[in-house]
Amino acid sequence: MKKTLLIEIYTEEIPHTELKNIILSLYNNIIKELKQFNIQYEKIKWYASPRRLGIKIYQIVMERKIKKKKIIGPSTKIAINKEKKLNHIGLSWVKKYNIDKNKIFFLQNNQGSWVAQQSFNTIENVKNVLPEIIHNAINHIKLTRTMKWNNNSISFIRPVRNILAMIDDKILKIKIFELYATNYTYGHFFMNNSKIFFQHAKEYPALLFNKGKVLVDFFERKKNITNQIEKKLNQLNGAININQNLLDEITSLVEYPVTLVGKFQKEYLNIPHEIIINILQKYQKHIPVYINNQLSNYFLIISNIVSSNNQAIITGNQKIVHAKLFDAQFFLKQDQKFKLIxxxxxxxxxxxxxxxxxxxxxxxxxxxxxxxxxxxxxxxxxxxxxxxxxxxxxxxxxxxxxxxxxxxxxxxxxxxxxxxxxxxxxxxxxxxxxxxxxxxxxxxxxxxxxxxxxxxxxxxxxxxxxxxxxxxxxxxxxxxxxxxxxxxxxxxxxxxxxxxxxxxxxxxxxxxxxxxxxxxxxxxxxxxxxxxxxxxxIEKRVIKSVMLAYKNEILLNIDKKIQSVHQFIQSKHFLELMLIYKRIRNILNKNKHMSHYKNINTALFQTKYEFDLYHKTTIINKKISYLFNKKDYWNILFVTINIKDVINNFFQHVLIQNNNRDIYLNRLSLLFVVKKMLCNISDLECFID
Structure with missing residues (x-):
């Protein structure tokens, strides 16, 4: 069986700068909770307007499998009587953990025999866990600030006035913010602030728009605003330069957008245009209009109401803009009486x-x-x-x-x-x-x-x-x-x-x-x-590997190293280098008690393979030093791989352990030098899984 879940939190007006972040946080939390509870669904959609946060989950599978783990109880020695039945200790365990007697078995392991309940899968109605999912998702919304209301210990971004929660045509039994869920919400605060009742969750958001004058779909509202703006610009033969953040803020301010055209006196165009644009966009959330690529004295107002007297709305907004521009003009004149210095x-x-x-x-x-x-x-x-x-x-x-x-x-x-x-x-x-x-x-x-x-x-x-x-x-x-x-x-x-x-x-x-x-x-x-x-x-481990090998250098060198390592780890040579590094690392880690590394003493070498490794390491280190001076980090990484054949021969023919402690420690010191050489640019430990 599949059903549709609807949740709407109806609040007092949410700050427009935070609306989108809040609903996205709730949306992501819901997805996370559904996954954690192993609940299947077709899709999930979010809705947001200044007074409401909505989530609609389509085609939820109303049954979920729960995997029960085995529960290990007391030892059979103390829990089983001579008739091989549970005694009072065993029965106490059954009662305490609500054990199903039919699923009891005796678990054998190296430590003895134990009474246990067999693990099994069971089916649960998802409806039982939906309240917990919703509560968890709401409680983990990321909020920059909160407030309390009605002498309540509960807090939220703004006071919550209603909870709409339905599963298909039924009200979901849930209590959020001390409010029991309903099957209604409220229409537009200024145009139809009455209850809108839903017979089924699928009616949302269409019914809210048709009866309540609320376009609750954020993206539909944004598209609606964009279309209205385009029509007004065609009438003015103008253009706008608006970023998506401002458009999102405007969308977050209205539930039923209506675009109007305002204007200010042309004399104010003598004010630096950055000030005019700042006043229009930041303070009033209006959109400046450009004509012939020049800032004009027209601007667009996105109203939140259908009015029979739009001119009154326009006039009110124009008065505020004029007052701000008048102040700016006055302050400019006052400032310019003196020089900046x-x-x-x-x-x-x-x-x-x-x-x-x-x-x-x-x-x-x-x-x-x-x-x-x-x-x-x-x-x-x-x-x-x-x-x-x-x-x-x-x-x-x-x-x-x-x-x-x-x-x-x-x-x-x-x-x-x-x-x-x-x-x-x-x-x-x-x-x-x-x-x-x-x-x-x-x-x-x-x-x-x-x-x-x-x-x-x-x-x-x-x-x-x-x-x-x-x-x-x-x-x-x-x-x-x-x-x-x-x-x-x-x-x-x-x-x-x-x-x-x-x-x-x-x-x-x-x-x-x-x-x-x-x-x-x-x-x-x-x-x-x-x-x-x-x-x-660029992977975090690439950055970390370079930063751990950082030696108080010019910052530009770090950038070159990061770019070089980023490219190098995608080559086959990197895998070869890591095999060498891991083998050396494992040997050194097993011998941490011997980690008093000293200068290498060639007189203690017992085989040609030790000499070969020592000389090859010396040669490579000289090349590395030369390339370091040239800041040629890419080739340094490739030079280090030249140790491959020599180190493999060393491992094949030399046994690290030796009864002579000095020889043993000398070989460890040699490997330590090789390891240090391999990590001269990038700490390869960061790439160990």
Missing amino acids: NNLTILKKTIFQENLGTLYEKTIRIYHLVKWIGLALKIQVQYGIRAAILCKCDLVSNIVFEFPEMQGIIGKYYAIKEKENLLTAQAIQEHYYPILSHSSLPTTKIGCVLSLSDKIDTIVGLSILKKYPKKNQDPYKIKRLSTGILRIILEKNFSIDLTLLIKKSFFLYNYNYSKQEINKVLNLILHRIYHIYEKNK
């Missing part, structure tokens, strides 16, 4: 971070770091030095105070207005890049140098305060800053010593740092390298 005085009174001084002091540290990095990379950074002085000056401007997202952007705008060099202006904006882990890097070298300087100063400063990121908490965005540092160095081919850069940053704080603190920051940054390469589909 004049704000340095204000930075002296502005705290960067408690116990880390002011933004002015940070500016001076960035200035010195830019000079240091420029010298290390042998590039001209005179415009970068100027950018370092100005890069934080816009933080105390009126515009950034009102619109924090404009930091850097407005600094560039003011710098250009004041006839600063374009490279200086560009670096001011881009020194915050990458804003997200995988967003754009600075486009110029001095922008990259300024970005590195700012990020390393922040990370080192926070490390002085012992403010390190935790597993699921990173309030100071240290992980993102670290990823930015690594990406700039690797993608821009900056041959810079990260350890020396960290030391320089500590020095500029006038802080008496220790070697442990240097390594703490270094490891903190380097750990993000896994995040970078896993996005490029």
Whole structure:
């Protein structure tokens, strides 16, 4: 028998930035639980709108097999009487574990004879476990924040007002968030906020749309919005430039989308376009319209209601946009009464971070770091030095105070207005890049140098305060800053010593740092390298193998090693190398009590095969040293495989163990040297299954 399960959690309005993550978490949890309970089904679909989270599972097989394991009880010596029947001890065991007497047998093993119940398979109605599955899935939803309501001990992203739960045409007996399941939900909050009753789970979501004016299918709603936008753009002969994140946010704000056209006064187009776009998109969730590839004074409004007076909705939204643009225009005029450099005085009174001084002091540290990095990379950074002085000056401007997202952007705008060099202006904006882990890097070298300087100063400063990121908490965005540092160095081919850069940053704080603190920051940054390469589909064990063999080198060398190992493990030579490594590893592991490895003494060699292995290893190590200087890591990996024939002959003709302890230890030391040679680039232990 197969049935359809429907679950809908009806809530107060869920934050639009979190809706999709919440429903996907619930969806994945449900799939995981169904798999764990060995429940078969045809497909599963999720639904989400501002006030509801829905899951519909099609064609659930309503019976599942349960495999019972054998239960071992007491020894037959104490549980069986002379008539070979259960005595009071045996009967107590039967009662305690609810044992089926018909399935009892005597288990024989090396330790004796035991009373046991035979393992068997049984069939269970899936309906019995569905409440547990649903509860588990809901309890493990990943939420960034929660709230309580009605003096309740239960919490969720928003107060829950109804639970719709049906299995075909029956209400599922379940209680969630202190609410018993029903066969109804509520329609659109503004257009039809009445109960919508379902006769069958298959009626969802069509009935909710037809009677309740709710388009609960996220993807259908998104497609509907896109189609409406296209029609409006055809009327305006315009175009849009919208990213999927914004479109998802807009989709998460409405249950019944209606697209309207608004406009603002053309005079506001003199405001930097980044500010206009920020006001429209971030603050109002409107969509700017471009005409002839230029930003126009039109914008699209995605309303959440069908109204007989759309003009009132348009007018209301236009008033808000006008007010924001008026403020922006006013702040621009106020800021431009003074030059950007004049704000340095204000930075002296502005705290960067408690116990880390002011933004002015940070500016001076960035200035010195830019000079240091420029010298290390042998590039001209005179415009970068100027950018370092100005890069934080816009933080105390009126515009950034009102619109924090404009930091850097407005600094560039003011710098250009004041006839600063374009490279200086560009670096001011881009020194915050990458804003997200995988967003754009600075486009110029001095922008990259300024970005590195700012990020390393922040990370080192926070490390002085012992403010390190935790597993699921990173309030100071240290992980993102670290990823930015690594990406700039690797993608821009900056041959810079990260350890020396960290030391320089500590020095500029006038802080008496220790070697442990240097390594703490270094490891903190380097750990993000896994995040970078896993996005490029390079196995974690490849990255780990190289990082374990890391010898405080230039970061670019790590990149070359990772790429070389990534390619090498796909060749037949890698398997040959691993066979050699495993054999040596096993011998050394079995003889850990003899692991006091010393310098190899050739006078203790008893066979030509020991001499051959020693000389071959010496020759290969010299080649490796030469190739290391050339940074030719690919050929290093292939050179090491030349040990194959010699090591195989050694194993075939030489017995490692010897009554003479010195000879025995000398042979182990020889193998240890070979093992070390095999792992000069990549710790092969990472590839042991």
